Amino acid sequence: MDIAPGLDWPHLFATRAERMKASEIRELLKLLDQPDVISFAGGIPDPALFPAQAFGAALTSALSGDSKGAALQYSVSEGYRPLRDWLVTRMASLGVPCTADNILITSGSQQALDYLGKLFLTKGDTALVGWPTYLGALQAFNAYEPYYDRLTPLGNRSAADYRETARANGGQVKFAYASADFANPTGETLPAPARERILDLATELDIAVIEDAAYQSLRYEGDEVPPLLALDIARSGSINTTRTIYCGSFSKTLAPGLRVGWVCAAEPVISKLVLMKQAADLHSATLNQMAIHTVASDGFEAQVAKIRETYRGRRDAMLSALRTYMPEGVSWTKPDGGMFIWVTLPEHMDGAALLAESLKAERVAFVPGKAFFADGSGANTLRLSFSCANETMIDEGIKRLGRVIRGGKTPA
């Protein structure tokens, strides 16, 4: 019998595997799980705010009585019908009239991004993304080997220019990806006119628009801006003639650990995604969809009100601390919601070097901004998350960060 050596796996892997690399940031963040570090790094909700009791009751109920067999059984790829019906009502409240046929349940909105990359991108095609954009979107799309071009900040480039650039790379522009509300990583919200410009560009290019609405419910001040999908419906007359694909999530409102999100889009897109989901993982966990449905039906608004209240206080504390402790030459966004503040350092500074120094000297963590740029620019930026630290820790952490940025250890 032959003794096989360790295999030369890379020669067996698909070409796309070359673009699946460990994120330096994620590797770094693994090291931050130390109790004496004040972390503004993780983009995760505060677990103290999860409605654990409501989930316990919902799960117990799903697993007793007539539903218990169904709760543990295979179910349809489209998703649990009562949850899809609930989402129809929810989408209507956001200005998006639709039916259950416009809704697919996914395992978090991350899965929606993966599926949309898979649905649209042939190797060499182009995706338009923000500069910066959500790192996880780049990771999801990378598997389908696209090129990236800059969607935001919106400039004056013509559709012809985008088209020509994509053609020179051997493909075509397939979609524009945008996080419209309280974006990860900047915390910024696209005002309605910017949304209209994105729709104009998408119409000219005849491409899809992927609207990442993961943070949409977390508004702490100001008026809601209609989703891109709602503005698109206003143009085209009905959801089934729109080009916008809305990706929602319960991760930031109810709980991320159950992995339940949704896509709301025109039927031709949903029906293709349903086939894709059937082939890829059959369906999202049945029991989880039932539990999310129960908890959302019983108290989505109350839960959202509770977390808004808490996160608003933390955002205010962080903005206040930044004003107090940041030196000249440092600027930051003032988000109306979400979990993030985006800091721009003086040109010569490097976020990654600052993190190393910050961890060593001051035990404060954040995410260097470079990873959020498809071209690896943005070295002088960083992302701060205010979702998981209380006001006292935020004040102390920003004070320390100010010291590191100043390059000294003297108190502010």
Place this chain on the structure above:
Amino acid sequence: MDIAPGLDWPHLFATRAERMKASEIRELLKLLDQPDVISFAGGIPDPALFPAQAFGAALTSALSGDSKGAALQYSVSEGYRPLRDWLVTRMASLGVPCTADNILITSGSQQALDYLGKLFLTKGDTALVGWPTYLGALQAFNAYEPYYDRLTPLGNRSAADYRETARANGGQVKFAYASADFANPTGETLPAPARERILDLATELDIAVIEDAAYQSLRYEGDEVPPLLALDIARSGSINTTRTIYCGSFSKTLAPGLRVGWVCAAEPVISKLVLMKQAADLHSATLNQMAIHTVASDGFEAQVAKIRETYRGRRDAMLSALRTYMPEGVSWTKPDGGMFIWVTLPEHMDGAALLAESLKAERVAFVPGKAFFADGSGANTLRLSFSCANETMIDEGIKRLGRVIRGGKTPA
């Protein structure tokens, strides 16, 4: 403002979308949800056998006390560590010594198949599969646009011939996919010498082997055959030098609705799959992994013993009924486990036509075998599942099926 027409979506979709088609069978099976139909169609476990009470207790426990925050929070892409540790012990009992670094938790073994297609297949590569094979594997792999070549029944083709055929199609052979135990759809088990021949071929071709072990625990008679992965370790000395990638599932033993499966393989494969999972859906639901861990730790063997007992009786009843009611010229497999019996009709008969007739005349459902063949052959075959009908219904259903096959409605 422009009024956008309904989009020409197909021109925006990736080339792979052309291979995502609705399965005629699945569409047909949607129609079968009628109480007067005796169905041998669905390849699903009997929900009456789910350990619903144990899951209820496990979930309640996970959502109370110290673990409740973690149970609902994001978690690592590799999977819940205690569950991976439990699987290390489980794999050792199957002759596969490994560590937690050799285990990735997936959302069912269907997701593992999707990820492995994604990891290995560049458009135009070749996958070796059974003739017939699991329909869901073809659907998962199709997204990556491969060609298929015939792995089983094992013939006398040389490695050079496989290689040449793949090259002529513009790619290379990347893996052999085999369901070793009580395969879907045939119910057949590969004896150890056949497994060794597959490993020989894979070694000659220098390709990976994907072992689909979804039904592995459901043995009703005879001795266990070592997994391909165990035989591969015996050749190569350690799991980290093997070429076999084992895909396991809790769907057929504990419950499918929680979507928990696993991959066990060499570290270079697992580490790449972890990155892929992080990009594709972050991680499988945290709470579900915790619940599966508790229920498996407390009573995996007892649960498996219970379902084996029930399914063995149903298999016996179906084999007995087939002997009683099937006319000359019809043959079928005698599986040692699993959920399926594979029936071969006389050459001139067509399974799909038979199903239409059977539903109309006798209200009995099954799956025509053609869909399980990558080349659309096998029109005269059909798959019967015995997992969800009791002995009385099995006897009655097979009696009716015998009548339909005979082409008359007179009792046997």
